[in-house]
Amino acid sequence: MDFRALAERMEAVEATPSRLEMAELLAQTLVRASAEETPPIAYMLLGGLAPEFEGLEVGLAENRVRELIRTRTGASQTQVDERMAEDGDLGLVAEHLWAESEGGQRALDAFGDTEPDPELAVRDVHGRLAEIGRIEGQGSQEKKKRHALRLLDQATPVEARYLVRFLVGQLRLGVADQTLLDGAAIAYAPDEAVDVGDDGMARPPTELRETMERAYNLTSDIGDVLGTAREHGIESLTGVEVTPGMPVRPMLAERGKDADEIFANVGSPALAEYKYDGLRIQAHVTSDGVELFSRRLEDVTDPYPDVVDQLEQALDGTAAVVEGEAVPVDPETGEIQPFQEIAKRRGRKHDLEAAIQEVPIHLYAFDCLWVDGEDLTREPLTERRQRLEAILGEHELVDVSSAEHVRDATELDRFFEDAMADGCEGLMVKKLGDDSHYQAGARGYRWIKYKADYHADLADSLDLVVVGAWHGKGRRAGWYGTLLGAAWDETEDRFKTVCKVGTGFTDEDLEQLDELLDPLTRGEPARQLDVDLEPDVYFEPEVVAEIHGADLTRSPVHTAARDDEGGIALRFPRFVRWRSAKGPRDATTVDEVRSMYYDQPTVDGPGAEG
DNA sequence: ATTGTCTGCCC
DNA sequence: ATTCTGC
């Protein structure tokens, strides 16, 4: 298949609002693809080159691609910036600039000997992008850019749109794995299995769709699943099971804001577990060794040799696939440390020994998907949990998560208080009973996360002055996409940044931003503002917004309460509403931010202990 | 040898 | 991570 055909198909998919039509278009694409190009097409439609656990990335992103666009088209930085502010999409910027410079090329062609560029094949594009991804070492950035430029040079405008979007990691097709599976189910099902609705649109056949989805959820390799379905039929994927060494797409949870809502969804009794603030780990332990996978299926074995050792000891020869949360603990007291501590272990290669000593990790296991050849994903939660307890035993740094059966709001909230006091984010509340199997990859109301900050009264709430903004992208093109918020420093009478905020706005809110903020626009930071970041526009400190968040963290970039250890920032910020009655000096003060930070149960230092 | 920029991936 | 929107 020519890459141009794929790009044009992407264009059609992007243009339709109907999911059924998207699936149909994807199905048509898959039907036309050869066996060999099916996996690459599947990965590329989802913005990747390979299954996630292989960790293959191109390694060029927005800033490098902007350079490439300038080189290819001769546009200036300002030209690209301006178009970007308008289009909100670097792919569209490239497409427009390509189309404009194309005229020039054709003019050259008219003189005679310039050969038209050969068509790019999908497999060539895939292969060349993968090759760029493997370039490393000194001079690698230049080399990557050179190779990418050669690819872009051959691209037509529409190909450039999608190549550029691919590189910046945002295809914006409205397609992700679920829609691709819909398309594949239509493409690979026997004709008689596919119902066509009154609207003339095919419906993905339910059972075959589920077979594919389960195969995908258990192997995490959508290219392989589609390739297999194409060659051997969807039925050949029936009976796929958990395979040690192959990461399972983790079961996910929805949010619940109070006990009533939670019990309405999971029933009573339910299993409540501490929700630890750490890294989710899926451990595959066999006689061949241990492999650890992250929530997004990266192999993270190397940074956690201590976890590997502990697991091997704890399991004592039993082969198993176990899930848990890796949490940083104080080496002296065993108390849970802030999330930032374990973040220092993630991906670590240098000085690992010291990091292991300074921040030991406690693994709190909460599920078990496979034991000694037996797939447990269809067993109810109680059974899986019992198996987990049976194989783990008690160990210093590997444990089963704290859990209780809860029957009503009183019991739930009491346990919730315990969890908070012990330095957790809240609780996970899980449905019990016959349909409590491990639903790989799926959200849904079988597991519910219950955190303090889902409750407006319990969330950290700050009133911040808006001092800057960035232009939005994608569906936010033409609007501001992000605001910069600052607290007031009473003693210095200055404004210090605490966070950016880009979520919580309705379209209506976004629409009104110009009117509210444009009169305050200035080209440089306000005189009283301390800021390290560089927003697209600055504002006179005037407008105040209520912003909620989960935690306060140490920050290398925000300037509020900055001392030797950095500033303080808000984690998971979201816009709640305007505080139009407030002026800039009625905003939350830096002193208040500092107190809130030190009041947190996992933070030691000035103020309340604990 | 140090610092800064960029990227990818955790939450 | 959180949140909003279109289907």
Added chain:
DNA sequence: GCAGAATGGGCAGACAAT
């Protein structure tokens, strides 16, 4: 309610620039 796409703070590593 699902699926997707907007958007957040912050960490280490890889390179480039100084």
